[in-house]
Amino acid sequence: MNGRSDREWQLEEIDLMTGMVEEDEFEYKDEDGIISGKITCVFDQEVDDVYLVGKNPEFEERIIKYPPVYVHFVLPSRYPSEEGPLIRIEASWMPVKLKKVIEDQIEQDCISPNGSFLLFGFRMVVQDSMDDFFEKNHRFDVEETFGVFEEHQNPQIFRRKIVEMANDTDMRIFKKKGAECEICASYKKGEEFVRFPGCQHIFCRDCFKMHFEHKIDSQELNGLTCIGCRNEPTEEFLASILSEEYFERYKSLQVDLAVHKGDLSICPRPACQNPAKITNRAKRLAECSNCGMCFCISCKRAYHAIEPCKFRKDEKENVMKEWEESSHEQRLIMSKRYGGLKQLQNLVEMFQNSNWFEENSKPCPKCRVPIEKIEGCHKMHCTKCDCYFCWLCGKVLDKENPYGHFNVSGGECEGRLFEGVVPLEDFEEDEEEFQFVFDDFLDDEDDDDDVPVEGMYGPDYLRYWDEFPSEDDSVALKLTDGQDRESQFV
Template identity: 30%
Template sequence: MRAGRRSSRSRRRRARAGELPLPRRGDPAGLVAPEQLACPSESRDLFASTALKMSSGDRDAQEDELLALASIYDEDEFKRAPSGQGGEIRVLVDLPEDFTLLWSGKQAENLQNNRFECTVSFLPPIVLNFEFPADYPSASPPAFTLSSKWLHQEQLTALCKHLDTLWEEKKGSVVLFAWIQFLKEETLTYLNITSAFEPIISGEEHEEVCYGAAGGAMEQAETFNRRARLIREILDFDLAQQEKRFNSKMHTCNICFSDKLGSECMLFLDCRHVYCKACVKDYFEIQIKDGQVHCLNCPEPKCPSVATPGQVKELVEEKLFARYDRLLLQSTLDLMADMVYCPRPGCQTPVMQEPSCTMGICSSCNYAFCTLCKMTYHGVSPCKISAEKLVQLREEYLAADDTTKKFLEQRYGKRVIQKALEEMESKEWLETNSKSCPSCGTPIEKLDGCNKMTCSVCNKHFCWCCMGSLSKARPYEHFNDPASPCFNKLFQGLLNDMEEDI
């Protein structure tokens, strides 16, 4: 580039010195013979006039090219220099589908299988900084530099040489757009870069991976960290560009079926289903208010994709997100086998449980409690059990295997469980063979006799057939009244028994 600029200026100096003929406007070859010039002063005037016209034409061409770039590319891709005759172009290289980023070898030894692979759609841009000389494009090319985070020095040098070649092919005309198209469309092919691509840190292409005893570990760690930062930067840039592309396109909401810009929509990352933020906001708010924080999944039927906490925070108000965050944390803690909550109603602080100990101490209120029954810590004594819990314990014990039965016996005591089983058997027998007194509820078994019964506890008279109360003065009137449902049933049970015996 600089050599071309020096050659052009040298030609002008030699022309001024009379060693070369001066250019003349309209001459096909751009030169005139010395004998055609009238005198040295006329030669100088003709040269100055021609140079002025060439300079004016170059300035117009430069300005047109800069205006064209500004109209084609947005501010993130093209920035004009403050001087006006230069700028910066950030070129995004076209990648094939399923382009894979690779990190392998010794520097990835702490990664799984010494290998890391990730599909990306964008790589950080190749930055082209340029400045126009006064005689561009008529004589000299733009002065330029190339830089990139994922290309090493030798690759950048090869690209620069090819840009010089493109200038030689298009010499005399604007060249920036051709440079940009080459960098965008042909960089991977020209540098023989294919998927999976493993970027090399600047300067690393010449390094021997050999570490001595002194300082070797530090050098290896520094190389690893630099490579990790580069991979992280590439992945972050890819994510940002994908979001930018999504926001700039129109999408159809699968709930209200309206077309909206991506900036007004939400994309579920796993399934790629799209809904407008207004619909998803209403859906999230209903679920959170109902406490269904694990149900913030994609509204598409049977789709398992779940919204990220960041997506939820973006849509719902701060108070509702605080409830979502609290319930999500609580549900996560509930799944931990060694996590219990302080049983005091006003505390409920999570408490870590020691594996071989049943005592928990709340870090907030210092309450010491049994992690099994949630009552005050009682040492090695069996847990006390309520009447309601006793019913559950009986059912749990009868359905348990031998290991679980031993655990329940150790926790509550074998005698307590045996008593609970006996009470259950007694209750079942009473339910089958007795009826409760309609006055006091005492279980009564009828062995023989008539259907007029007298409770041994409260001395109330009642009918065994309909369990209705009977008059103490005239208890048999209930069985003699034709309007009574138990008319002539005083000895019905006794007669049935006699018939069965016969």
């Protein structure tokens, strides 16, 4: 060793490796006088007629290029004068027999080093050993391999792993060279390029970064794909390209999009506010994976199963006011609190219907069904329970004489059967005349007591009978042109 100590020899050999091998292909550490490290062997040339096979005839994949092989080493303190290096081969795809061949060959070279540096020669030993092995063994059983393929029986998984390792080799080789980006047409070092997972398109990092940032700025997550195709990126890939700020914006937009689609809701607990998955849309059930709360996506209260949602009046008013005063963008933000835009629209519609019923209907005093009064007098009939009641006071009326309620002397509804329909100041409040008019209107057409409508009310009030016809469909009012306008019943 020309008078050099073991330590000097080791340091010189490490310096040689550092200067002659790519930075990402050699790494080492020096602790307590013991040097250890890893050599990555990458092979550029293509391989001829080499296949990995399995029990299934379809379980076969050709090796286009050797995947990387890793040589782990430890240099003992008395290397190389008295001891050889400790070697371990790592290659999950490699047959056990081949690993044994390489390790035996390295051990043989270490016995008689002939005053040469060994570490640099390991790469050549691995290359030559693989060439010799595959020249004699064009096919080898996958079950003889270590690592990721040891338990896999799915051919698709097997192929994917092989392709991933081959692509890793290609990318390592590509990064050592330079190329022109197809997007920006700039010539850059290989290390400035990245490969899109899945489709394997390669473009420069800057172009990918600008493309993704533009889509995030414009909130076009559907367009957040590979520049060369429609493949979607993984979160890991995006995190490796985007700044921390843009990646957080991307994740926030993802949540917004999921909420907008109705896939997620926001946990109503003030201390949580995390996205919660809607586990059953029909039952309006959402469950927060952060705090575990199960809640109704409509009312945001603890889940209440088939029980109807309960909203306070001020809650309804606040939701309606916020909805009416918000722009489209603001409504999208608002919808995140209610399980998405569609869910919020349904809620607003429900509130609108509820408000309308409160303002334009009254509950039946017997069955409580809301009833709307469109036209006619204040005697109401519930078709569900066959109850007659007064629209003004809500009292149940006698079925045999429902109109008698409006003739009770001193009653609060006396003479108010048509209140609001016929102006009160012009309505004759005399009980006898009112009863006569009502009875006459329902009389037979041959009744001699029939009198002209104009004679009873005057010409200004004839139109009210047209607008509010009798409940009896067999009775209709017809006005004829002539010297005198009078009522005819047909």
